[in-house]
Amino acid sequence: MVARTSESCTGFLAWAGWQMRVPKDWRPLRLEGDWTRGSVITGDAEKPIMQVKWWRPKSRRFNASRWMRRRMKSVKGKLAGRSDVPAPQGFANVAWSTNYRPRSGGAGSLWYGYAPGPGLVIEVLTAGSASKRDQHTVAANVLPRLQVSPADRPTRWAVFGASFETPPGFVMTHRRIHLGDVAIWLRSPGRQRLMVRQVYPAELALARRPLAKWLRFQVFKEHRVFRPDAEPEPWSVTLDGRSVEGVRRIGRKALPFPLGFLGPRRSRAAVLHDTELDRLLIAEHDSTGADDDRPLTAALTAMNWATPAPGGRR
Numbered sequence: 001m002v003a004r005t006s007e008s009c010t011g012f013l014a015w016a017g018w019q020m021r022v023p024k025d026w027r028p029l030r031l032e033g034d035w036t037r038g039s040v041i042t043g044d045a046e047k048p049i050m051q052v053k054w055w056r057p058k059s060r061r062f063n064a065s066r067w068m069r070r071r072m073k074s075v076k077g078k079l080a081g082r083s084d085v086p087a088p089q090g091f092a093n094v095a096w097s098t099n100y101r102p103r104s105g106g107a108g109s110l111w112y113g114y115a116p117g118p119g120l121v122i123e124v125l126t127a128g129s130a131s132k133r134d135q136h137t138v139a140a141n142v143l144p145r146l147q148v149s150p151a152d153r154p155t156r157w158a159v160f161g162a163s164f165e166t167p168p169g170f171v172m173t174h175r176r177i178h179l180g181d182v183a184i185w186l187r188s189p190g191r192q193r194l195m196v197r198q199v200y201p202a203e204l205a206l207a208r209r210p211l212a213k214w215l216r217f218q219v220f221k222e223h224r225v226f227r228p229d230a231e232p233e234p235w236s237v238t239l240d241g242r243s244v245e246g247v248r249r250i251g252r253k254a255l256p257f258p259l260g261f262l263g264p265r266r267s268r269a270a271v272l273h274d275t276e277l278d279r280l281l282i283a284e285h286d287s288t289g290a291d292d293d294r295p296l297t298a299a300l301t302a303m304n305w306a307t308p309a310p311g312g313r314r
Contacts (some may be wrong), residue, residue: 012158064114085145110248165302224253246272
């Protein structure tokens with residue numbers, strides 16, 4: 001049996017600190033949870049194939065080896081020998097049950113891994129209803145190439161063809177995922193807020209509202225009210241050696257009167273029209289410090305890391 005190994009036939013699926021390569025015809029069918037715990041079911045146009053669950057144990061005394069040993073004892077199925085278990089880089093503990101029989105029927109597989117760096121437990125369940133080829137793809141290609149984002153490194157996100165990269169220390173608090181409109185809102189311990197968003201196709205989006213008005217539309221509800229310093233102004237960012245034009249706005253966010261003095265933030269946001277990828281790239285950064293364009297620029301330039309630009313420049 002030949003697995004699908006060609007780079008040109010695979011795409012990325014990345015979320016909440018983990019990243020994997022999957023066949024391009026696989027896509028998320030259901031995504032639930034948050035930064036601490038959640039799951040995503042992935043499949044093709046016909047059926048679910050794989051479920052990925054993640055969680056971050058709260059206890060500092062979490063013993064991954066003991067937990068995994070107990071978990072696998074409760075699993076009905078054949079346990080793979082230590083040398084046969086897919087062991088991606090960064091995972092200190094792994095376990096794999098082949099011939100696992102989920103409630104959906106059929107014989108699938110169940111894999112567990114613990115990455116101590118980010119403190120992340122990953123469960124990958126291959127559906128019993130998946131074809132032998134798809135089961136082999138998970139075992140031979142997906143699991144061995146699973147990656148996690150170290151705590152001191154940026155986090156990558158990729159879903160429905162949109163991809164982002166966010167700074168270390170920022171964790172997701174809200175998200176809105178639709179085909180054609182993907183947005184993630186994150187916060188850092190230093191009371192910074194970052195929102196990254198892509199809307200596509202851009203031609204259709206711009207028919208709904210002009211470019212500058214996309215900055216007025218708030219995806220996530222906030223208690224603070226934005227007050228601009230001035231009207232939005234033309235702005236550009238260099239992506240892949242080309243200048244991508246857009247609009248930027250700068251201002252202040254504060255709670256309504258009489259609480260405006262509590263935790264005000266400086267806010268900078270921009271929307272770019274990437275004509276080559278036919279996407280609107282949107283980012284917003286709020287902080288309690290001095291105005292700085294660098295976080296906003298970095299969020300925009302890091303977008304679409306998983307999407308080759310025309311001409312293969314990425």
